[in-house]
Amino acid sequence: MAKEATEVSYGDVLxxxxxxxxxxxxxxxALSMGPSHPSTHGVLRLMLDLDGETVTRCEPxxxxxxxxxxxxxxxxxxxxxxxxxxxxxxxxxxxxxxAYALAVxxxxxxxxxxxxxxxxxLVSEMSRVSSHLMGLGAYALDIGAMTVFLYTFTxxxxxxxxxxxxxxxxxxxxxxxxxxxxRDLPGGWLGKVDKFCDQFLPVLDDCNDLLTRNxxxxxxxxxxxxxxxxxxxxxxxxxxxxxxxxxxxxxxxDCPYSGxxxxxxxxxxxxxxxxxDRYLVRFEEMRQSIRIxxxxxxxxxxxxxxxxxxxxxxxxxxxxVMTSMEELIQNFMIVTQGPQMPAGEVYFEAENPKGALGFYxxxxxxxxxxxxxxxxxxxxxxxxxxxxxxxxxxxxxxSLLGSFDFVMGECDS
Amino acid sequence: MxxxxxxxxxxxxxxxxxxxxxxxxxxxCPARQWADLAxxxxxxxxxxxxxxxxxxxxxxxxxxxxVVYHLFSxxxxxxxxxxVACPEDKEPEVPSVVKVWPTADWHERETYDMFGIRFRGxxxxxxxxxxxxxxxxPLRKEFPLAGWETELPDREVAEQTGAKVIGxxxxxxPFVAPDEGPMSEREPRARDExxxxxxPKPKK
Numbered sequence: 001m002a003k004e005a006t007e008v009s010y011g012d013v014l015x016x017x018x019x020x021x022x023x024x025x026x027x028x029x030a031l032s033m034g035p036s037h038p039s040t041h042g043v044l045r046l047m048l049d050l051d052g053e054t055v056t057r058c059e060p061x062x063x064x065x066x067x068x069x070x071x072x073x074x075x076x077x078x079x080x081x082x083x084x085x086x087x088x089x090x091x092x093x094x095x096x097x098x099a100y101a102l103a104v105x106x107x108x109x110x111x112x113x114x115x116x117x118x119x120x121x122l123v124s125e126m127s128r129v130s131s132h133l134m135g136l137g138a139y140a141l142d143i144g145a146m147t148v149f150l151y152t153f154t155x156x157x158x159x160x161x162x163x164x165x166x167x168x169x170x171x172x173x174x175x176x177x178x179x180x181x182x183r184d185l186p187g188g189w190l191g192k193v194d195k196f197c198d199q200f201l202p203v204l205d206d207c208n209d210l211l212t213r214n215x216x217x218x219x220x221x222x223x224x225x226x227x228x229x230x231x232x233x234x235x236x237x238x239x240x241x242x243x244x245x246x247x248x249x250x251x252x253x254d255c256p257y258s259g260x261x262x263x264x265x266x267x268x269x270x271x272x273x274x275x276x277d278r279y280l281v282r283f284e285e286m287r288q289s290i291r292i293x294x295x296x297x298x299x300x301x302x303x304x305x306x307x308x309x310x311x312x313x314x315x316x317x318x319x320x321v322m323t324s325m326e327e328l329i330q331n332f333m334i335v336t337q338g339p340q341m342p343a344g345e346v347y348f349e350a351e352n353p354k355g356a357l358g359f360y361x362x363x364x365x366x367x368x369x370x371x372x373x374x375x376x377x378x379x380x381x382x383x384x385x386x387x388x389x390x391x392x393x394x395x396x397x398x399s400l401l402g403s404f405d406f407v408m409g410e411c412d413s
Numbered sequence: 414m415x416x417x418x419x420x421x422x423x424x425x426x427x428x429x430x431x432x433x434x435x436x437x438x439x440x441x442c443p444a445r446q447w448a449d450l451a452x453x454x455x456x457x458x459x460x461x462x463x464x465x466x467x468x469x470x471x472x473x474x475x476x477x478x479x480v481v482y483h484l485f486s487x488x489x490x491x492x493x494x495x496x497v498a499c500p501e502d503k504e505p506e507v508p509s510v511v512k513v514w515p516t517a518d519w520h521e522r523e524t525y526d527m528f529g530i531r532f533r534g535x536x537x538x539x540x541x542x543x544x545x546x547x548x549x550x551p552l553r554k555e556f557p558l559a560g561w562e563t564e565l566p567d568r569e570v571a572e573q574t575g576a577k578v579i580g581x582x583x584x585x586x587p588f589v590a591p592d593e594g595p596m597s598e599r600e601p602r603a604r605d606e607x608x609x610x611x612x613p614k615p616k617k
Contacts, residue, residue: 063542070527071551075558106436233461233487236516247487254490344435347483347492349464360467360483373467375483383519412542 027052031394035064039142039398042408044382050394058389058397060382065412073372077338078104078178081372086172088376089410092131092353093173094123094163099350101176102257103359107346108178108339110310114301116180117259122296123166123175124258124350125289126193129200130159131353132282132289132405139279139402140211143220148210155203158196165189178339179314180306190297197290204286211279221275225388225400228273235384238377239355241404244281245273251351263295275403282405313339338367354378354407374413378406418458418493426450432496437483439494447497448508451482455513460484460493463510466520468528472554478505478530499530509535527552 034045043064049057069088073081085100086093098120105112112120137152160170165186167173175182211217227237232245242249250267252260268284270277306314315334316327343365349358355377362371381404389397419431419438428446432439442450454460462485469479478499485492499505509532510517521532522541529550532538539545544566549556559580565571 063540063544066542068551071556071558109435231515234515236463236514249487254487342435344433345439345481345494346434346436347465347494348436356464358465358483360465360481362469371467371469373465373481375465375467379519379523380516383516387515 028056033397035061039401041138041401041406044401044406044408044411046385046389046397048389048394048397053393053395055389055392055394055397058386060385062379062382062408063412065408067413069413070372070374073369075368077367078341078369079334079339081369082176083172083174086174087409088374088413089131089352089354089357089378089407090171091134091407092127093171094127094167094175095131095350095352096357097174097176098124098258099348099352099357100359101178102350103346103348103361104178104339104341106348107341107344107361107363108310108313109342110179110307110313112180112307113304114259115303115305116307118296118300119181119185119305120176120258121260121263122193122293122300123163124352125292125296126159126162128289128353129286129293130156130163132286133159135353135402135405136207136279136282139405140217142402143217143399145211145214145217148207151203151207151210155200158200162189162193162196165192177306177314179310184305185300190300193293194297197293201287201290204283208283212283218276220395220399221279221403223272224275224396225392225403226272226274227384227388231384231387232273235387236380237355237384238380239352240281240285241278241355241381243267244270244277246270251349251356255349257348257350262299263292265289265292275399278403278405334367340367341365341369349375352377354405354410355381357410376410376413378408378411379413381406382411422450422458425453432494434494437492437494439496441496441498444497444500444507447495448510450495451510451513454484454493454495459486459488461487463514463516463520464492466517466524468524468530468552470528470552470554475502476500476505477502478528480507480524480530482510504531505529506531506533508533509538511535526550529553 029050031048031050032045033048034040035043040046045061045064047059047061048055069084072084082097082100085096088096133152133156137149140148163173164170166189167175167182227245229245229247232242232247237245246269248267248269251257253267265288268281268288270281311330312334315331320327321331341363343363345360345362347358347360349356356375357377358375360373360375361369364370389400392400419440422440423429426442426446426449429440429442429450432441463482464485465483467481469481471477471479476498480497480499482495482497483492484495497507499507505528507530509521511521511534518536519541521535522538524530525532525538526540526542527550540547543551546564546566548563549561551560557580562580563578565576565578570576
């Protein structure tokens with residue numbers, strides 16, 4: 001809307017500036033960054049107050065992608081909600097599926113067979129690699145290193161091809177069910193994953209050569225936006241962002257779930273908590289994930305891939321549904337009324353690529369949750385932005401956002 | 414171990430009671446004691462992480478609103494659930510814990526946004542996921558899945574176009590069979606039937 005133009009003389013401006021009155025200070029500027037800005041990775045909007053190039057205030061505005069997932073969950077059965085978890089952290093849908101399934105199984109006090117657990121660990125780690133590849137590539141792209149993005153995206157494509165073979169979808173996988181997974185591993189698939197690991201590590205070394213000792217990359221990341229241990233804990237940071245600040249907290253080690261205690265891996269931590277440390281931690285996590293993937297492939301147990309005894313929770317195999325009365329009824333009950341859960345409340349968190357993804361489920365019995373709260377890591381990670389971004393240069397904000405590796409689908413749920 | 418922390422807390426904070434839980438130790442805490450308990454939990458009991466804040470709307474039950482906190486101890490690798498009931502149903506309010514855990518800032522704003530629960534002492538309690546002028550609190554149980562009609566957030570656009578935020582059409586919405594009632598009526602149906610071909614959307 002065009003405002004009525006008023007004539008302002010130069011002398012007038014100068015005198016008002018010297019008195020320090022708000023709008024007319026030539027070095028002060030309010031900048032709205034986003035919601036559609038290449039470095040905000042989605043629909044994050046930052047309201048920045050700038051003094052020259054220095055950020056004096058940063059206020060993140062979130063919620064542009066709010067779809068009301070928690071309300072939706074209260075209105076459908078537990079299994080129907082699985083596809084919605086794909087759309088939380090849409091760069092690691094498999095890990096979200098697993099976290100959600102484990103939360104509901106905790107409510108049902110159901111333990112899935114070892115093969116199912118191993119499959120879940122395998123897909124979680126694969127999606128961790130794919131998520132970090134995306135985060136790493138996009139981060140390097142944001143601060144001017146284009147080549148790395150091409151390398152990481154090629155590898156991510158290979159992973160997506162494997163996901164497609166396993167789940168039938170590349171992006172929205174919806175692979176887990178309450179009490180199991182959607183289908184067993186296809187024949188020969190593990191060999192393909194193993195082959196991927198073999199050729200992946202040299203590519204990772206190439207990326208390492210391109211970035212880790214790169215002078216320009218170091219200048220943009222080293223010492224930028226340091227987060228102290230106390231702040232990281234106080235603001236509820238989780239995942240690589242927390243570990244980069246030197247807190248050795250990893251739920252896979254601290255509260256092992258789905259059989260993570262059987263695998264050997266190290267938890268990398270940072271020393272300073274700056275953008276460079278966050279990059280290094282992610283980089284090393286990919287190597288550790290490959291280590292876990294190889295152990296899973298070597299020790300993949302045989303046996304059932306879903307909880308066979310949980311007849312009120314996991315739908316029976318299709319061929320039995322078509323031929324046997326009892327299984328037909330079971331299938332009908334599970335599809336229409338949902339897997340039957342006891343009343344009570346549970347809270348479960350899984351170590352996802354972005355941090356701890358938690359589900360708090362209040363059940364009054366039956367197949368529909370009374371209340372389902374999603375604790376999304378990106379939401380908590382972003383809440384520290386006002387504190388960290390203050391005092392940064394405007395160019396460093398781009399570097400800071402990239403190093404946080406957040407996803408708005410998860411933040412806004 | 415789970416019982417131990419609850420009984421130790423009970424010795425010191427006489428008003429808290431154990432809470433039923435399927436997994437982690439849990440306590441009920443009255444709103445008036447929550448600020449003291451929170452500070453003690455962080456400083457003396459090692460719960461340095463506030464992982465999650467969640468509102469719960471219990472509908473007819475009294476008290477209606479409750480805020481559930483999940484704390485995590487990095488030393489013991491264990492969670493603690495604290496449920497704080499809001500004394501008033503009309504204007505639910507609990508003390509803010511932003512000063513204890515800075516992460517509570519955004520969590521409390523989210524809970525306020527979704528349930529209308531106010532947090533006394535919060536530095537800037539405003540909506541976070543919905544826009545500032547949005548009139549409802551969507552996670553309250555009376556709010557239908559389809560939503561209610563409201564004004565657009567941008568007044569200028571609303572004036573120019575006459576458009577409104579309309580409820581979502583639920584025809585073919587998520588199908589669930591109700592848990593109770595006779596079998597003949599237990600066919601799967603959309604749980605939220607606020608707006609179907611037969612029932613017009615209620616005006617708020």
